[in-house]
Amino acid sequence: xxxxxxxxxxxxxxxxxxxxxxxxxxxxxxxxxxxxxxxxxxxxxxxxxxxxxxxxxxxxxxxxxxxxxxxxxxxxxxxxxxxxxxxxxxxxxxxxxxxxxxxxxxxxxxxxxxxxxxxxxxxxxxxxxxxxxxxxxxxxxxxxxx
Numbered sequence: 001x002x003x004x005x006x007x008x009x010x011x012x013x014x015x016x017x018x019x020x021x022x023x024x025x026x027x028x029x030x031x032x033x034x035x036x037x038x039x040x041x042x043x044x045x046x047x048x049x050x051x052x053x054x055x056x057x058x059x060x061x062x063x064x065x066x067x068x069x070x071x072x073x074x075x076x077x078x079x080x081x082x083x084x085x086x087x088x089x090x091x092x093x094x095x096x097x098x099x100x101x102x103x104x105x106x107x108x109x110x111x112x113x114x115x116x117x118x119x120x121x122x123x124x125x126x127x128x129x130x131x132x133x134x135x136x137x138x139x140x141x142x143x144x145x146x
Contacts (some may be wrong), residue, residue, distance in 0.1 A: 005146055009085060011015050011082055012068075012085050012090070012121070013085065015017070015106055015125070015126045016081075016083050016085075016090060016092060016119055016126050019119070019126050019127070019128065020078055020081070020092070020094060020115075020117075020122060021078075021081060022039055023039055023076075023128065023131075024076035024078060026076070027038070027040050027067075027074055027076045028074050028075055030068055031064045031067035031068045031071060031074070032064070033061045033062075033065045033068065034061075035139040036060055036061060036064045037057040037060055037061055039061055039127060039128055040057065040127055040128050040129070040131075041056065041120050041122065041127045041128070041129045042056065042057055043056055043129075044056070044057075044060065044127070044128055044129050044130060044131070045129075045130045045131070046060050046063060046131045047130075047131070047133070047134050048095070048132070048133030049133070049134075050135070051133060052066070057093075057117060058137050065072075069103070070082060070102060070103060070104065071100060071101070071102055071103070071126065072101040072103050072106075072129060073099075073100065073101035074098060074099070075099045075100075076096065076098050077096070077097045077098060077100055078094040078095065078096050078097075079094070079095050079097075080094065080095045081094050082094075082113075087121075088120060088121040088122075089118070089119065089120055089121070090118070090119040090120075090121075090126070091116075091117070091118055091119070092115070092116075092117040092118075092119060093115065093116055093117070094114065094115040094117070095112075095114060096111075096112060096113045096114060096115055096133075097109050097111070097112045098110075099111075099142070107141065107142070108138050108141065108142035108144070109139060109140065109141055109142060110138065110139075110141075110142060110146060111131075111138060111139045112136060112137050112138040112139075113133055113134055113135070113136040113137060113138075114133075114134040114137070115132070115133060115134070116132045116134060117132070118130040119129060
């Protein structure tokens with residue numbers, strides 16, 4: 001791999017990390033349905049077992065409108081990315097830990113899971129094309145801990 005290819009790879013890795021950080025920021029901005037579609041490809045899929053599934057900008061926006069009505073507060077924290085780039089496509093796996101406060105019952109929860117994602121580079125920018133929240137490894141009430 002020559003220097004230009006190595007620099008491009010590093011730039012792509014950093015762009016995908018920034019994309020994921022933007023996703024977390026949008027989620028923690030009241031699951032902002034007005035911004036969420038800006039980071040997904042037009043035909044993208046968002047899915048999570050027991051949470052929901054949405055395909056395309058309209059459905060993803062509607063899903064996030066539902067999150068707004070259910071979730072009073074969230075703090076998404078992701079770490080340990082494994083990102084594999086193959087030209088204009090990439091795969092990513094992330095560990096997730098988050099704190100949530102739900103409107104229903106004013107319930108606070110700790111949650112941990114994994115994200116498995118696909119990315120697509122379009123016109124020089126990276127977008128999420130498939131985001132899958134794997135079944136949570138932990139979802140417990142704040143008061144009880146884990």
